[in-house]
Amino acid sequence: MNELVYRNEVTLRAIALAFSIIIWAALLLCTYGTLLIYILVIALFALVAHSALIAHLRGNAIRITPKQMPDLCQRIYRCTRKLGMEQVPEAYLVNGNGVLNAFATRFLGRNFVVLLSDVVDSMEDRPGALDFYIGHELGHLRRHHLTWSKILAPALFLPLLGAAYSRSREYTCDRHGLAVCEHPEDAQYGLVALAAGKRRWRTVDLEEYSKSAAVKPGFWMSLHELVGDYPWLSKRHAWLRALADKRSPQLGSRNPFAYLISLLLPRVPGLGIAGGVVVIAYIAILAAIAIPAYQNYLDRAAINAAMNDSAPYRQAVAQYGISQQQWPTTLGQLDLSSFPGDQQVAGIELEQNGMLTITFAKANLRSHVLQLKPYISNNTVKWACVSDLPATDLPAECRVQP
Numbered sequence: 001m002n003e004l005v006y007r008n009e010v011t012l013r014a015i016a017l018a019f020s021i022i023i024w025a026a027l028l029l030c031t032y033g034t035l036l037i038y039i040l041v042i043a044l045f046a047l048v049a050h051s052a053l054i055a056h057l058r059g060n061a062i063r064i065t066p067k068q069m070p071d072l073c074q075r076i077y078r079c080t081r082k083l084g085m086e087q088v089p090e091a092y093l094v095n096g097n098g099v100l101n102a103f104a105t106r107f108l109g110r111n112f113v114v115l116l117s118d119v120v121d122s123m124e125d126r127p128g129a130l131d132f133y134i135g136h137e138l139g140h141l142r143r144h145h146l147t148w149s150k151i152l153a154p155a156l157f158l159p160l161l162g163a164a165y166s167r168s169r170e171y172t173c174d175r176h177g178l179a180v181c182e183h184p185e186d187a188q189y190g191l192v193a194l195a196a197g198k199r200r201w202r203t204v205d206l207e208e209y210s211k212s213a214a215v216k217p218g219f220w221m222s223l224h225e226l227v228g229d230y231p232w233l234s235k236r237h238a239w240l241r242a243l244a245d246k247r248s249p250q251l252g253s254r255n256p257f258a259y260l261i262s263l264l265l266p267r268v269p270g271l272g273i274a275g276g277v278v279v280i281a282y283i284a285i286l287a288a289i290a291i292p293a294y295q296n297y298l299d300r301a302a303i304n305a306a307m308n309d310s311a312p313y314r315q316a317v318a319q320y321g322i323s324q325q326q327w328p329t330t331l332g333q334l335d336l337s338s339f340p341g342d343q344q345v346a347g348i349e350l351e352q353n354g355m356l357t358i359t360f361a362k363a364n365l366r367s368h369v370l371q372l373k374p375y376i377s378n379n380t381v382k383w384a385c386v387s388d389l390p391a392t393d394l395p396a397e398c399r400v401q402p
Helices: 009-030 035-060 070-082 117-122 129-142 145-151 161-180 184-196 206-214 219-226 233-244 256-264 272-324
Strands: 090-094 102-107 110-116 345-350 356-360 369-377 380-387
Touching: 009 035, 009 145, 009 161, 035 090, 035 102, 035 110, 070 090, 070 129, 070 161, 090 117, 102 129, 102 145, 110 117, 110 129, 117 129, 129 145, 129 161, 129 184, 161 184, 161 219, 161 233, 184 206, 184 233, 206 233, 219 256, 272 345, 272 356, 272 369, 272 380
Parallel strands: 090 110
Antiparallel strands: 102 110, 345 356, 356 369, 369 380
């Protein structure tokens, strides 16, 4: 049974597990454990969404039993026993609407295998090929891929590693599909039907199709495979023929430059290179919104700091004006020294009529000044702001004009 596992799956899973433990631990520490709350919420939503699938199967699909679709039931039972699995999964036949596929899932500790009707119908001339589909899906269940996907979730988003582990699982499950077939050609025809369709698969030359995998792929083919969750069908087919003949397959080597580019692309499991493009687009959109907003926040913080720095000067000007019935013209009259400057404010100068002129230290604000002009209202000294800065960046007290 160990031969049913693709050579790289165990190694890649161990590496992914190590990365996942580090990432999970870092997230827990950085969020002070609050990540657990989000995980529970996400798990609850996932449970509800998954329950909809199971409810749909039980309410609309045909359950495969000894009395309902007995031929399919017998195949599933035989394949399960060949793979040494004690528990026979609950199986259903679903209208495929033209799609050739099958899938396995797990819900609340129970395993399910779903066959799409088009797969079953297309293999009427070669029913043994159905064993390949059944064995492939049983492979996912036997290797606990669905459970591991949750544990290894952080690593599955990592470039190169996540995609490589996903592809290794498909190779493993293809081996399971081959193992349950009575004839190796059944597995090969079952796989080639995914490429040629439900009728034309009969006319495909299996040897010629496998040879296409030996052609050295270019940059784009290499890149799309390296970021994808599934190997090319031609490579999977070449592996099936090689395993049946007990030899190594002849596969074209990938473009080295594609490895470097794929390492730089963000990854979203199941979306291939499109997922990376979507992530980059979202980052670009968020950056276009967030960077100006953050810069605007920094500008307002600098202006607020200037108002705070000018508070002693405004208070001294107000006291002088009330006591002397005129506005001061020099800082010496206020017993104050020149403002020494800080990271936000370059200087505060006293002008004629008690007006304070503030200059800024930040590079993008150096061309702007903020002038605070005192005036009397209801026997109280108030301040009017004069500036070429945007009104929305000014403090609230600057927006009240005399």
